[in-house]
Structures are given as structure tokens and as C-alpha cells.
Amino acid sequence: VYILSLGHVERFKSERPIIIVHGGAGAWDVDEDTRRRITDFIEKLLVESYELLMKGSEAVDVVEYAVSKLEDSGIFNAGYGSSLNIKGVAEMDAGIMIGSVMKAGAVAMSRYVKNPIKLARIVMEKTDHVLIGGEGADELAKLFGLEKREINESIYRRYKDALNKKILPPYYRKNLEIIDRVISLRDTVGAVALDIYGTLASATSTGGIWFKLPGRIGDSPIPGAGFYADRNVACSATGVGETIMTISLCRSIALSYRYLNDLYKATVESFRELEELFGGNTAGAIILSSLGEIIMYYNTKGMARGFMSSSLSKPYVNI
Numbered sequence: 001v002y003i004l005s006l007g008h009v010e011r012f013k014s015e016r017p018i019i020i021v022h023g024g025a026g027a028w029d030v031d032e033d034t035r036r037r038i039t040d041f042i043e044k045l046l047v048e049s050y051e052l053l054m055k056g057s058e059a060v061d062v063v064e065y066a067v068s069k070l071e072d073s074g075i076f077n078a079g080y081g082s083s084l085n086i087k088g089v090a091e092m093d094a095g096i097m098i099g100s101v102m103k104a105g106a107v108a109m110s111r112y113v114k115n116p117i118k119l120a121r122i123v124m125e126k127t128d129h130v131l132i133g134g135e136g137a138d139e140l141a142k143l144f145g146l147e148k149r150e151i152n153e154s155i156y157r158r159y160k161d162a163l164n165k166k167i168l169p170p171y172y173r174k175n176l177e178i179i180d181r182v183i184s185l186r187d188t189v190g191a192v193a194l195d196i197y198g199t200l201a202s203a204t205s206t207g208g209i210w211f212k213l214p215g216r217i218g219d220s221p222i223p224g225a226g227f228y229a230d231r232n233v234a235c236s237a238t239g240v241g242e243t244i245m246t247i248s249l250c251r252s253i254a255l256s257y258r259y260l261n262d263l264y265k266a267t268v269e270s271f272r273e274l275e276e277l278f279g280g281n282t283a284g285a286i287i288l289s290s291l292g293e294i295i296m297y298y299n300t301k302g303m304a305r306g307f308m309s310s311s312l313s314k315p316y317v318n319i
């Protein structure tokens with residue numbers, strides 16, 4: 001019997017195709033209107049993504065599509081809505097992976113591009129590398145003619161307000177709660193999908209942690225940490241990147257699954273290790289197996305999440 005002292009877990013079983021998305025683990029202390037708006041947004045996105053899967057789109061195309069829409073929404077901490085570093089600059093991380101061939105691509109500290117997930121896909125398909133960071137990532141985005149990101153004025157105002165309230169620096173864990181209330185700390189986005197051909201894919205994108213030091217890279221662009229897919233499992237993680245990357249959360253779940261043959265136990269065991277080291281209020285993940293098992297786990301107060309599959313008549317969405 002698994003006693004989950006720190007986490008919340010939801011599990012479902014479904015037929016393919018399946019799409020799961022998340023909009024980050026965190027406090028999600030939002031008013032009813034905002035909650036509605038976010039729920040509606042995720043619901044609509046799940047319907048669109050599911051239709052693409054039904055029409056025969058591959059999992060990798062659908063997770064890229066879903067994450068690029070989450071990046072553009074401005075609602076979440078990714079793409080247009082990215083949080084800012086201590087100097088007030090967005091440095092975005094993203095990663096994408098195809099399970100059948102175990103190919104991955106990722107970008108770290110990208111400043112230029114509108115959709116870091118599209119750039120991650122270019123790294124995967126058009127270069128010999130897996131992870132490209134900083135200026136190199138920006139140059140690659142320009143080389144492939146990807147769209148440029150607009151500055152988000154309202155996010156910049158939040159940054160200035162927070163500076164004025166002198167609540168720096170937030171990466172001390174004791175201050176996390178305070179910061180959470182002021183600017184909402186963790187709402188990275190991610191998607192995992194199982195297509196009609198039985199292939200899994202995963203994608204994750206983030207602005208990182210508010211007021212991070214320039215150059216800080218989180219878990220989101222690290223294969224096996226913030227994103228991962230193989231023939232049996234796909235995973236996208238969210239939360240404090242330093243905790244997730246220390247135990248390679250997604251790969252830990254996948255390997256535990258390989259040996260335990262039980263996705264639920266594999267997830268709980270991996271989070272137990274993370275929580276033993278770092279405590280609760282740290283992380284969450286969406287996990288999908290090739291057998292159609294769906295797990296959504298978070299040890300924060302909430303996690304924006306949802307899925308759609310052929311067993312449902314309309315998407316399941318919750319925060």
C-alpha cells in the first residue's frame with residue numbers, strides 16, 4: 001500500500017490516442033474567473049490536439065502543437081508568459097522527445113524565439129546535437145526563420161512591482177511561499193501523447209523560476225529530467241527544476257517502470273526519492289504509458305492538468 005503523505009495522484013486507463021497536458025505545478029491560488037479561463041483554455045486545446053491525433057498526426061507533432069499554444073497563451077510560465085530572471089530578462093528552456101526512436105532536442109536560455117519548443121524540435125531534427133543554449137540557440141532560431149518573441153509588458157510590470165516590494169531573492173526555499181503569492185511561481189507547460197500508431201512523445205517548455213540568476217538552466221531542457229519518452233513511457237515534469245534534475249525524475253519513473261512493471265508504483269517510488277531529499281511543494285509530472293495508463297502526480301497545492309482520449313466524450317481538466 002502506498003501512503004502518499006506529500007503528493008496527490010490521479011490515475012486513469014484509456015485507449016489510444018491519448019493526449020495529456022499540464023500548465024505547471026504550484027499554488028494556483030487564483031480567483032474563480034481565472035480558474036474558468038484556464039480550464040476552458042486547456043479543454044479547448046485538448047479537443048484540438050485530440051482531433052489531430054484522430055486524423056493520424058504523430059505524437060511528436062501533437063505535443064509540439066499543444067506546447068506551442070500553451071507558450072502563446074500568455075497564461076502560463078512559458079513562451080510569451082515566461083517569468084523573468086533577476087535582471088528582468090526571459091531566458092527560456094524547452095525540450096521535445098520521440099519515444100519510438102528515443103530522439104531528443106532541447107534549448108536552454110533562449111531569449112529570442114517566440115516558441116522555444118519549435119526551436120527544440122529543430123535541434124532534434126536539423127542538428128547533430130541534443131541541447132543548444134544561449135546565443136547559439138538564438139542564432140539557430142534566426143537561421144531557421146523562427147518567429148521572434150514580443151516583450152510581455154504586463155509580466156515586466158510584475159517584475160518591477162516585485163522588485164519594489166523587496167522580496168528578493170526567491171530561490172531560497174523559505175521565501176518560495178511568499179513569492180508564490182505575489183507572482184505565481186511554477187507554471188511551466190508540458191504535453192505527452194500516444195498516437196494511433198502506438199508511438200509516445202513528450203514536450204516541456206518554461207521561462208524557469210522567477211528571479212533566477214542569469215544563465216540558470218532548469219530541468220525542462222534536460223532529457224530524462226523535465227522531459228522524456230521511450231517505447232514504454234512518456235513524461236513531462238514541472239516544479240523546482242533543481243529538485244527534478246537532481247534525481248532525473250522522468251527517466252527515474254521510466255526505469256522504475258521497466259523493472260517494477262507498474263506505472264503507479266514507479267511514479268510514487270520516484271517521487272518518494274525526490275521528496276525524501278527535497279520535501280513536498282516541489283514538483284509534479286504527467287506520465288503516459290504505451291498501454292494507455294495515465295498518471296498525474298503533484299506534491300504542490302495544485303497542478304493545471306487535463307487529458308483527452310477515446311474513452312472520454314469530453315476532456316478531463318482540473319487545477
Ligand code: ASP
Binds near residue numbers: 186239
Ligand atoms: N521546472 C521549471 C524550472 O525549474 C519550473 C516550472 O516547472 O515551473 O525551470
